[in-house]
């Protein structure tokens with residue numbers, strides 16, 4: 436196995452990712468948990484947008500969204516995704532590729548309840564990724580949903596979490612003269628016994 440230490444120390448890639456995210460949290464001006472999420476449409480055309488990774492568990496990277504959004508529909512048709520964190524303040528990135536499943540209803544409910552009321556109402560009012568006639572129409576939808584749902588709205592059935600179960604996680608840190616450090620954790624299946632770890636050329 437490739438020799439590792441310092442910021443790459445440890446064998447559990449989820450623990451390393453949580454550690455790097457915590458370090459980014461102390462340095463980045465905003466949204467250290469923002470990551471680019473790539474999906475593909477049914478024609479194989481790639482798509483990418485930023486989401487907030489709300490949790491890194493011992494087996495998954497978790498984000499929340501509208502299941503009927505473009506990404507939600509793409510993931511329903513092809514439950515595979517790639518994720519890329521880039522922290523300029525640390526000169527590091529993490530790349531993830533894996534399989535995607537929906538977060539449980541219980542855990543999506545639990546996260547939804549932690550959100551500010553305005554965000555909970557907004558999740559009901561926005562048919563994310565669909566055309567919108569005007570901002571005023573959206574604000575009318577928000578007012579309508581607020582009046583209909585009151586002060587403690589339940590989670591919309593079309594909104595919740597996705598879990599990215601990695602087959603591959605790469606940790607990258609900038610080096611002098613572009614001699615960057617890269618280590619990749621790879622496994623053939625998400626229930627495989629362990630990871631193969633390799634150092635990659637920059």
Ligand SMILES: Cc1cc2nc3c(=O)[nH]c(=O)nc-3n(C[C@H](O)[C@H](O)[C@H](O)COP(=O)(O)O)c2cc1C
Nearest residue numbers: 466469484485486487499500501504505506507564
């Ligand atoms: C910093 C940042 C964080 C974002 N976080 C989320 C998020 O957690 N969930 C989400 O659905 N959209 C999030 N968005 C909006 C998405 O980038 C995107 O516009 C939206 O999800 C619609 O994407 P889609 O049409 O591909 O489904 C975020 C955007 C930015 C810039």
